[in-house]
Amino acid sequence: MAEHIAARGLGYRYRQGWVFRHLDFRLAAGELIAILGPNGCGKSTLLSVLSGSRPPIEGELARQGRIALVPQSLAPALPFTGLEMVLLGRAHAVSLFAAPGPADYAIAHTALAQLEAEHLAERSFDVMSGGERQLVLIARALASESPVLLLDEPTAALDWHHQAHVLALLRQLADTGLAVAFTTHAPQHALDFADRVLLMAAPDRQEFGVPEAVLGEDALSALYRLPVKRLQLPDASASTAIPVFRDYLHRKATPAP
Amino acid sequence: MRALLCASLLFCCATGAQAAATVTDQNGRMVKIPDRVERVATLVIPAASMSIAVDHGPARLVGIHPSARQEIADGFLGRIFPAAKRIRADMAGENFIPNVEAILATKPDLVIQWGDRGSAIVDPIARVGLPVLTLRYGDTKLAAEWLQLLGTGFTGRDARGKALADQFLRVHEEIAKASASIPANRKPRVVYLHRTQGNAFQVAGYNTSMDSDIRLAGGVNVAGDLPGFSSVGVEQLLAWAPDVVLLNSFEKDARPAALFGNSLLAGLPAVKNKRVYVYPRGGFRWDPPSQESPLAWRWLQALFHPDMRVPPLRTEMIATYLELYGHELTQSDLDAILRMADNADSLHYREKFAHKEVR
């Protein structure tokens, strides 16, 4: 399998301190990898580094093939329609003094269709809801026809139906040969869809492996500093991770010794 | 008794200069003119050369406007009075803003300033205790009072100032009377071009001295409806179709030949008939008001009404210059002042103003 991203001992810091260190990561064609971690642990930064926007401060990073990154949010300064935003995905294929042609427009429409978002083509991007914007941005990444897709919290503003739809689409894309990685706050996504998961447990410690193995109760509870239970549903195929918020409530009421 | 008289006399002399006369200047201000005025500074540009005329020389003129010195240096007055070229010339900046320290450095007894441009340029001078005589710009007739006021300003020139003012007004009246008798349809349509560079023309509208001069000399100012100095385009000039065009004496490239060669203006009656004249430049430029304005009016009158019998200008100029500056003009001086070379091709010019050899 072609390895599109290979990172070893990756480290990045801001002035305040290291965001992550000693990070190993590999993404190959046909793989769907989920990246989990608490807020502020550097998931977005990691994607930034992996995509080549920022050079790593430590470690080695090898990339192969064009990488499309779907950012968490976007606030363009000038108005775009949904279609125009998706069309931007074709920018790499358009020469400097040219503009997208009919083929590019067709690809853009197809991408939107893949996301059940055709109706957003003529709508203005800045009046779309957060979820609609995410769909458009994912479509944009698809339109770029890149072999590697990195998505930053692609399901954050989506309802469950659309979460399922997007993740299923990502799975499907991975199955057709793309290399896909996405960040998420939901361990369930990793358990149900991903081949591997990267758990950013601490700034200098990560776990990387198969979801079932990595996402144990202890690991998750430590990660989110909240009791998390792993349950096997009667239907043997589904394995769940459930946050017990109520316990957290009790813990807050009676301070720990 | 005698002792008291002597004592009081001594007292008066000892205390030095007292306010001798209080005059009302042109803007209604009461100005106390000191007993002895030996040093005068003027921020008003024409007042510099006018002072030299009134005071028979530049000896008591200690500070002038930079443009005034430029004018003196480039013009005729600098030839007659070379010392005038060295008068300190930093009395004012842009828009006649006074340079108070420079003014004080000349230790003037009296300062001349415009009074119709706001008190902001007058107060700073008055505040340092200097008497300020203010003047007004507009109709050229106002310059008569300038002569009179300067006469009262310079000690011992009261009579002279009055005499020059009276002569000024006499000529004014004479010309006004002659113009009044001209029927309206015989009055030429005239325009004064304040700027001509690059087909961006500026004309003199109402409230300018040029407008008053044109009307005085029996002409019609085509730009009379516009305020002050206004920019106009070529089309407007063509639409006005003036019979006579007067060119300013400020721009170095403004001369009749330039207009004759400008294809855009070929349609002007003034250009077709070659009635384009550039203003002469003597002890002062003849376009703005000055002590030589009576000559300027005669010049205009001769050009506007070629059929009218007027006294020969050259003779008038010789007499006037003797009166004003005690200087005897030569024939080539007259040609230079009248810009004979530049105006030679214009209609009637040689006929009216060239030297006629008397055999």
Next chain:
Amino acid sequence: MMPMQPVDRPHAVCADLRVLCGNVHKNGEVASQPNPENPFERQLGFIGPWLLAGAALVAALLSLAVGRYSVPVDTVALILLAPLIDLSPSWSETESQVVWAVRVPRTLLAAIVGAGLALAGAALQGVFRNPLADPQILGVSSGAALGGVFGILLVGTGWPSMVGAFAGGLAALAAVFWLAGGNHSGVGKGGTVMLVLAGLVVGAVGAAGIALAKYAADPDNQLPAIVFWLLGSLAAADAERLWVAVPPILLSAVLIIGLRFHLSALAVGEEDARRLGVPVRTVRLLTLGAAGLATAAAVAACGVVGWVGLVVPHLVRLAFGADHRWFFISTALAGAAYLILVDIVARTAVAAEIPLGALTALLGAPIFAVLLRRLRGDAHG
């Protein structure tokens, strides 16, 4: 189907037109389909260039037909056709002069300068990702003005001011680049901010230089020429100035319209655009150069005329949308029509010539105030 979520985000500038076109219902809910009752909504952008070309043509014809010197319209038409059809002239030489030597150059110059300034503004708004950008922001206008003033001071009016304006404008652009570290592509957010600050500095230097130059100028000849030139005017339009203005602005237009897609793409942000494969540094360099060139040429040809680059692109965006396929061409045509019409007012409204810069400011400022209020509404989303 997406559940309808209440839109608490304020409408974009375009949204007002969408209300008109039925896309947004009056109760604020956003329609998910383009309104089938209004088939024009989708095509509005495409019509833009044609409508505006028509507008520019009408404006030009109007400009040729009116003026302080009256020439009957049919005579104007005959005069214009004369070179093509052999006619015995039924008009006077002066009338012919007025049409060919005064109005034609002036109309052409207004068109080209208007187009150039509008394009420069649109291009700069794209590069700076800021709807408030215009040629003044880079300090290029001030630099060109200073160069022109020096030309007048040292040599005289006419071609020296034009050469000076060119040199000054391009020098200002180079200075802005040097100050902002133009060699670096401006990685991260620092790039744009630095450019704006550098433009401020250069603009301030230019203004200070002009003030000093006015002080040093000969009050009889130079100072009035300087003041007049700074106010901006097309009164001196002639073939020479057309030669000065047309080639650079044409080149600038070719560049900017050529870059339309990638330039529009910059609006998503430098980092994102770079990731998408937009050659950000090249696009920025070429765009700034083109905008600077157009501005310098405009100032060289007719002095300082502001507000065109700010207002025209916004009006075009409001009316026809920002689709890169039509937007820049539409802006150029709209700029041409706009300045032709403004110049008609400048030279015919009253006997005196109204300074062009004053008129564009008089018109532009209120229009822009309205736009600003709309933008403010957006910003507080």
